[in-house]
Amino acid sequence: MPSSSNIGRRTLMRGLGAAGAGLVLPVAAGAQPVAMITRAVPSSGEALPVVGLGSWITFNVGNDRAARDGCADVMRAFFSGGGRLIDSSPMYASSQDVIGYGLAKLGKPAALFAADKVWISRGARGRDQIEQSRRHWDVARFDLMQVHNLLAWEEHLPMLFSMKAAGQLRYVGITTSEGRRHDEIEQIMRRHPIDFVQVTYNVVDREIESRILPLARDRGIGVIVNRPFREGALIKKVMRHPLPAWAQEIDCTSWAQVILKFIASHPAVTCVIPATTSVAHVRENMQAAYSRLPDEALRRRMIAHIEAL
Ligand SMILES: NC(=O)c1ccc[n+]([C@@H]2O[C@H](COP(=O)([O-])OP(=O)(O)OC[C@H]3O[C@@H](n4cnc5c(N)ncnc54)[C@H](OP(=O)(O)O)[C@@H]3O)[C@@H](O)[C@H]2O)c1
Numbered sequence: 001m002p003s004s005s006n007i008g009r010r011t012l013m014r015g016l017g018a019a020g021a022g023l024v025l026p027v028a029a030g031a032q033p034v035a036m037i038t039r040a041v042p043s044s045g046e047a048l049p050v051v052g053l054g055s056w057i058t059f060n061v062g063n064d065r066a067a068r069d070g071c072a073d074v075m076r077a078f079f080s081g082g083g084r085l086i087d088s089s090p091m092y093a094s095s096q097d098v099i100g101y102g103l104a105k106l107g108k109p110a111a112l113f114a115a116d117k118v119w120i121s122r123g124a125r126g127r128d129q130i131e132q133s134r135r136h137w138d139v140a141r142f143d144l145m146q147v148h149n150l151l152a153w154e155e156h157l158p159m160l161f162s163m164k165a166a167g168q169l170r171y172v173g174i175t176t177s178e179g180r181r182h183d184e185i186e187q188i189m190r191r192h193p194i195d196f197v198q199v200t201y202n203v204v205d206r207e208i209e210s211r212i213l214p215l216a217r218d219r220g221i222g223v224i225v226n227r228p229f230r231e232g233a234l235i236k237k238v239m240r241h242p243l244p245a246w247a248q249e250i251d252c253t254s255w256a257q258v259i260l261k262f263i264a265s266h267p268a269v270t271c272v273i274p275a276t277t278s279v280a281h282v283r284e285n286m287q288a289a290y291s292r293l294p295d296e297a298l299r300r301r302m303i304a305h306i307e308a309l
Helices: 009-017 065-080 095-105 123-137 153-165 182-191 212-219 230-238 245-250 255-264 279-287 296-307
Strands: 020-025 034-040 047-049 085-087 113-118 142-147 169-175 196-200 222-226
Touching: 065 095, 065 279, 085 222, 095 123, 113 123, 123 142, 123 153, 142 153, 142 196, 153 169, 169 222, 182 196, 182 212, 196 212, 212 222, 230 255, 245 255, 245 296, 255 279, 255 296
Parallel strands: 085 113, 113 142, 142 169, 169 196, 196 222
Antiparallel strands: 020 034, 034 047
């Protein structure tokens, strides 16, 4: 298992230096305001908050009105905390429609960075699927369109590049998760001018540190991190243990923030997209986009501590 010690301290600090100051966290009267951590999209320089929002399972609530309103509340708290990137897919059933419901209810927040996916085996049907997704979200166009799990990527990528050239979307990406098809992901990153790659990364799943993250930096490709909590299993496991004293060194008051700040502190990471059904959790997760991040020495302590739990 590669370790984060592969990242030199200078590299880490350079990466963190690229973090921009965007929004300012509202703080108690008299306290110093804290700037939000943003990362530049490598292909454009656009600043993105380092924490986004996923929607798989959590937003797939069908037509249940109360549950839809609950998701809209999560989105409201997300935008209030300075969030921008929301990630979805046609694979996530009603999630896209629920996002559209939330966006309408919130008066179409201008900050939205809409990231969706094309997920259909017949390339010729890709455009229609994207148009259907666009109607669910009711946005003018997607900011980012990703090929979900590399499905029919050879057919979808040229179509996405031509949509980008025509101004019908802004960025093109590919996704995978849980370490699947990383060799193929690498080949695509080397050969095609994609803007983003979406992969799994967290303190215990660090396979991408050895090749994919360095390659993303070399090629100027943004990295979106999925499954930061291992779909909840990782956070449930660590929450059975007390928060270590070193969490204070990076201003973390919860395990969720510790896990998210580990991910956000890698200089190649652009945005991590935890999913939640809970307003309290989304607020807690957005706090990870503020204040101090771990340096390399603390990252190593975090790995050792969590692997030993
Ligand atoms: N191949 C792909 O393209 C791919 C694959 C997987 C995922 N994704 C994307 O990545 C997103 C994130 O991954 P994921 O949904 O698998 O799982 P995840 O974000 O790793 O975990 C979600 C779980 O964590 C819990 N959680 C969230 N915040 C918490 C907090 N502060 N404290 C305690 N528990 C918390 C949530 O429960 P509560 O509801 O109780 O908060 C939920 O059950 C997806 O939603 C999707 O958008 C993409």
